[in-house]
Amino acid sequence: xxxxxxxxxxxxxxxxxxxxxxxxxxxxxxxxxxxxxxxxxxxxxxxxxxxxxxxxxxxxxxxxxxxxxxxxxxxxxxxxxxxxxxxxxxxxxxxxxxxxxxxxxxxxxxxxxxxxxxxxxxxxxxxxxxxxxxxxxxxxxxxxxxxxxxxxxxxxxxxxxxxxxxxxxxxxxxxxxxxxxxxxxxxxxxxxxxxxxxxxxxxxxxxxxxxxxxxxxxxxxx
Amino acid sequence: xxxxxxxxxxxxxxxxxxxxxxxxxxxxxxxxxxxxxxxxxxxxxxxxxxxxxxxxxxxxxxxxxxxxxxxxxxxxxxxxxxxxxxxxxxxxxxxxxxxxxxxxxxxxxxxxxxxxxxxxxxxxxxxxxxxxxxxxxxxxxxxxxxxxxxxxxxxxxxxxxxxxxxxxxxxxxxxxxxxxxxxxxxxxxxxxxxxxxxxxxxxxxxxxxxxxxxxxxxxxxxxxxxxx
Numbered sequence: 001x002x003x004x005x006x007x008x009x010x011x012x013x014x015x016x017x018x019x020x021x022x023x024x025x026x027x028x029x030x031x032x033x034x035x036x037x038x039x040x041x042x043x044x045x046x047x048x049x050x051x052x053x054x055x056x057x058x059x060x061x062x063x064x065x066x067x068x069x070x071x072x073x074x075x076x077x078x079x080x081x082x083x084x085x086x087x088x089x090x091x092x093x094x095x096x097x098x099x100x101x102x103x104x105x106x107x108x109x110x111x112x113x114x115x116x117x118x119x120x121x122x123x124x125x126x127x128x129x130x131x132x133x134x135x136x137x138x139x140x141x142x143x144x145x146x147x148x149x150x151x152x153x154x155x156x157x158x159x160x161x162x163x164x165x166x167x168x169x170x171x172x173x174x175x176x177x178x179x180x181x182x183x184x185x186x187x188x189x190x191x192x193x194x195x196x197x198x199x200x201x202x203x204x205x206x207x208x209x210x211x212x213x214x215x216x217x218x219x220x221x222x
Numbered sequence: 223x224x225x226x227x228x229x230x231x232x233x234x235x236x237x238x239x240x241x242x243x244x245x246x247x248x249x250x251x252x253x254x255x256x257x258x259x260x261x262x263x264x265x266x267x268x269x270x271x272x273x274x275x276x277x278x279x280x281x282x283x284x285x286x287x288x289x290x291x292x293x294x295x296x297x298x299x300x301x302x303x304x305x306x307x308x309x310x311x312x313x314x315x316x317x318x319x320x321x322x323x324x325x326x327x328x329x330x331x332x333x334x335x336x337x338x339x340x341x342x343x344x345x346x347x348x349x350x351x352x353x354x355x356x357x358x359x360x361x362x363x364x365x366x367x368x369x370x371x372x373x374x375x376x377x378x379x380x381x382x383x384x385x386x387x388x389x390x391x392x393x394x395x396x397x398x399x400x401x402x403x404x405x406x407x408x409x410x411x412x413x414x415x416x417x418x419x420x421x422x423x424x425x426x427x428x429x430x431x432x433x434x435x436x437x438x439x440x441x442x443x444x445x446x447x448x449x450x
Contacts, residue, residue: 070366071418075373076407193290203282
């Protein structure tokens with residue numbers, strides 16, 4: 001039997017489509033965790049990134065924070081939090097948020113700093129207030145890069161939330177972890193397919209978001 | 223003090239053995255990724271139309287979660303080190319190709335023309351002019367690839383204890399020994415920081431013409447590095 005057979009038998013089994021361990025429930029959980037972690041990370045990272053990028057200060061400090069946060073092994077951190085805090089949402093959310101903040105923070109900061117100074121000067125010359133300069137000139141121009149930072153963060157959250165099943169968390173990782181313990185390879189491969197599909201859907205969502213939100217004038221070739 | 227580094231016997235490795243295993247499982251794939259990425263990036267620079275599709279494929283590959291990647295490979299490579307190392311090599315490749323392409327492309331046209339005028343052939347021009355100028359961007363890519371690889375090896379624990387230092391996480395949980403979990407997390411983080419620092423030193427060594435201590439190598443490279 002090869003992987004494709006496993007996948008088709010997993011998805012054609014009716015039992016996998018209902019109940020608390022059904023595909024709709026698990027997909028829903030995974031989306032919920034991802035949105036929650038991304039929301040918290042964006043609420044922290046975006047304002048700081050926008051502000052430091054706008055004023056042009058603190059870039060080196062942000063770089064340092066990003067480098068050290070990247071060195072933290074997210075899986076290990078998750079297990080450690082689980083041991084320290086026990087079962088619950090916090091031990092999983094903390095590593096997910098810690099993981100997602102650096103890409104958002106650093107990319108937003110860089111995006112704001114790489115905005116062409118000429119239109120910014122022009123906006124000031126026209127008498128725009130600082131907040132208007134930030135939100136109506138710099139933000140639209142920086143948006144493609146800011147979205148790419150959010151996209152990386154979202155992809156990493158989807159990926160790492162999968163591993164969280166090891167510390168008794170829900171979501172699509174359950175199929176993989178449970179399948180590995182039960183030596184049910186069909187379940188493992190089915191879960192992996194769902195997780196991969198989820199990650200690709202995230203890419204697609206951000207692509208669509210870019211088409212919708214980015215002004216045609218600043219859209220970049222990639 | 224000795225107790226701190228005592229390992230469960232079923233792991234069949236001493237603490238230092240696990241560290242060595244971790245380094246090998248993390249960095250060998252990066253090396254393979256680099257060896258594949260260099261010619262691939264050169265092709266993308268040479269044939270411009272090739273770059274957008276390559277970039278698209280690498281973005282999709284990078285999005286595949288590590289655990290999903292590992293378990294799909296189990297059917298082909300079993301519960302082995304190779305199953306962990308193949309995805310890590312792919313991820314490294316994905317990080318390195320854009321870094322190298324951007325680096326090589328940032329070499330000014332005049333510099334290339336000057337090299338040609340001095341009688342450099344394409345190979346010599348590539349090795350002696352383009353690669354050294356692209357070195358800061360390539361090393362920035364290598365830093366990201368190495369650090370994320372070191373972090374991801376731990377996930378290999380889930381597929382039959384192939385995660386080197388990550389295996390200690392499972393031992394810690396199973397035997398209720400927080401010491402092992404701490405040891406795993408701290409060792410992995412220290413390892414990542416050490417390798418990162420080594421690559422920074424390497425950058426200073428291979429680019430003696432650059433002002434020290436500044437990160438002005440390439441704005442875009444820095445932005446990309448942050449995005450990954």
